[in-house]
Amino acid sequence: MDIIRMEGGLGNQLFQYALYRQLRFMGRTVKMDVTTEYGREHDRQQMLWALDAVYEAATQDEINRLTDGFTDLLSRIRRKLTGRRTKRYAEADNNFDPQVFQKTPVYLTGYFQSEKYFKDVDEILHGELRFSDRIYDGIPGTLADRIKNYRRQIEGAESVALHVRRGDYLEHPEMYGVSCTTEYYRAGVRYIRERHPDAQFFVFTNDPAWTEQWVQENFTGNFTLIRGTDEGTGYLDLMLMSQCKHQIMANSSFSWWGAWLNPNKDKLVTAPEPWFGDRECRDIYTEGMIRISPDGGIRHKERISEE
Template sequence: MRRNMKTDCLLLLLFFSVIINAVFFYLYLKKPHFLYPEHVEENRLCVYFRGGLGNHMFQYASTYGIARTRNMTVGILPSSVLFNTFNVSTKYLIGKQFCDSAEKVVERKPCAFDKGSVHFVRKKKRNYIHKSYLQSWKYFSDYEDEIREQFVFMEDVQKKARNLLHSLTKPFASANLTTVAVHIRRGDYKNQNNVKYGYTLATGEYLSRAFKYFRDRYQPIVFIVFTNPNVEDLKWCKYHVNGSDVVFVPENPREVDMCAISMCNHTVMTVGSFGWWGSFLAKGTTIYFSDVARNNSNLRKDFSVDMSDYFYPGWIGLK
């Protein structure tokens, strides 16, 4: 009887030992910082978010590319809007305290590739945070496939976008219909401070040339116009953009609009990072407004000489 009790106790201890080790192994794989804070306290490059959705996407994609290039790990806070929009990997989650204490890195130009923003001097056992806009595709060009895999919209967003496009294109029912998303941003770009800084608005003439480019190549075709729904901007758009092949999109959450843009065959963009990312994700032919910054303005100095660091290769620039 004693031998059986002793054996039972040993078996019970062995059972609990296996369970405890399994739990610790799981925590190590899933959340190493829970057991080993030093894994999080060094070699992280935190993403610093500011601006709108398009800005956030540049900041994440470029920081990701820089971190991969430098053999670092991306650090992203769970409060980021990207987690509610895309299937961004949760393995990069990090506590706020680590980013708050990280050493700061800054760029020289927000719309141009800067080698110094990639190859900054690193100290041992330090985290860093890139407090920059990082609006250049060159930062993540070697990891583009990985970025596209992460910038896949959540299923509920995709469903809303598909329903939206279906309702807009239903009157044009055709198996060969070509869809062209047109993103027109005006709004805040008309503000005095932005105009003074060098922002210029896309003109009606530019849009006419962009529409002609696609009308000459595709039929049947429909242009799906995404713009700010305020009365003034909508009036301007409907005056300069018209035709039986044009439809205007009603107001939607920004992530639904961008997802719908990405589902179209081709794109026409005016200004702003929102249109940039919608076009990038769409993968079709993109026409962009090349005169986005007034010559000799402070904004123009934010770009590279020919602006090729900002505009994606293969896109077609028109004025």
């Protein structure tokens, strides 16, 4: 049996779930570890339920068997004498790692941020991952009404999701880099406007006060800042992003899935290159992404699909 550890925010959870579906497709017995990361007090939540994703969860005993995590006295003594007998395997780097498929039984950790990890179940995932009305359960009626109104606006326009991520990206610039500059966003807006002059931009961010001022200082035209959501209701943002006809992504797995879930066959998607500073992330890009450098240069022009 194989186990994939689920960790991170919704975008990372979706990549891990996609690998889970690929391994199942290959005939492997695989489960998800949803307790190690989310079984304790944590500021992030497991949110795959919002997309009706179904998976089998590993028990603590099954996790312990693959990670040699038993805490009884004999196990602790044996580990001191002979070392840990673990089947744990961590994804090698930020690019596709074929070893992920060659290890079994295995306890997998990583973010698996590439379509290559689920190439055989692409169409299955597009059919399975759907936002139902369950996303409105348990949230205030005023927020539900606001989200439904945003969705009507998005569906009725040549809508573009523009994602600005701050927060942890500001706290750890050495990790996340500075790929998403103002020049990057200006180039993305210009590229889409040249092809869709009537484009309406819907701005998603975890720092609305700063982003509102930034938009006013750097852009003109039809921009709507999405308000009302927070860390606990991020799935609402992802739903709205995926309903937009085009995307200007941040270097974020959340942005990535907002674009990937977009069903528009003629969508335009811009992505920052490099993705994370000086770390190579070549496999995160999908066919047709318009790659834009921090200075606003277009590095790759190709439609995601052609007529």
